[in-house]
Amino acid sequence: MKKYIKVFALVFLTVITTMASASEKSTELENKLKSVSNLLDRSALSKQVLDSHSDAAVQYYRFAKSLYDEAVDAYNAGNFQKTNALIKKSRAALVDAVEFANLKGAKVKKRSKNHYESLRKSANALMEAMERIGDEKGKHDELAFMLKGLAQKLAETDKLFFQGQYDSAITGLGKVLKIIKVEIANMRTGDTLTRSLKFANAHEEYDYEVDRNDTHMMLLEMYISQADDNFSLSMKDGIKTAKELRKDAEQLADAHKYKDAINIMEKSTIEIISLIRSTGTFIP
Secondary structure, three states: OHHHHHHHHHHHHHHHHHHHHHHHHHHHHHHHHHHHHHHHHOOHHHHHHHOOOOHHHHHHHHHHHHHHHHHHHHHHOOOHHHHHHHHHHHHHHHHHHHHHHHOOHHHHHHHHHHHHHHHHHHHHHHHHHHHHHHHHOOOHHHHHHHHHHHHHHHHHHHHHHHOOOHHHHHHHHHHHHHHHHHHHHHHHHOOOHHHHOOOOOHHHHHHHHHHHHHHHHHHHHHHHHOOOHHHHHHOHHHHHHHHHHHHHHHHHHHOOOHHHHHHHHHHHHHHHHHHHHOOOOOOO
16 A cells, blocks of 8 residues: 555656746746737837848848747747747847847948858759659649749749849749748649648748749739730739738738638639639639
8 A cells, every 4th residue: 555655656746846837937938928019019120120121131020020039939839949949040030130230331231142152042942842742743834824823923023133132132032932832732732731731820821822823813814914914914813802801811810810811811802813724824
């Protein structure tokens, strides 16, 4: 009997110790989250970044905020390890934002130039992967038009880059990279991607829907660019509707009403898909 009591006591103490450790970890992470929140929203550093008029600095600041939001979601889900990792990444992104805000003249250009060149290498690798996966899936011909359109978009960002408009080039290249990544995911997982993917939260699903909307709008723009004026004019009302729906979705997302925003963004994408189909092109 004494043996069982000792075992029970040992288990009880272990549970109590584990609970105390988890509680301490929770308190520690709460303090870290508050610290990052203050840095992002109320510190002199954040003001310095936002007042710097540097697009790159502001982009890194927004990235830091998005990582912080993910950290809060992970904390609320009880995933403390992920929370801690995201807090570190958010702080690092904010440091990058401050560095960009403080860089002047030639230093800004050099840093931005290197950043663009690094992203451009990623784009080339992803384009090659996209073409390879298309061949594996037997969709080479279907993919040819999109690859041509993406190549045109990349040429536009390259032109901005060679003109020294690094911030604009980086922004444009970032959009193209998102589109390529979404299309690769679509090819790998099938046309029911949005129904089969498991998202960590509604915010993450909304971001995916934004990328999907961007992808289809880019496709539509490519078709319109090769059509005559009458055909382009016939698309006017549909495009207006799609853009208005997207604007409504973005306003809902700004208010953190992500589920409603997802539904409206999907309606915008459906409208765009309908316009693409009216060109005689099949699209799932």
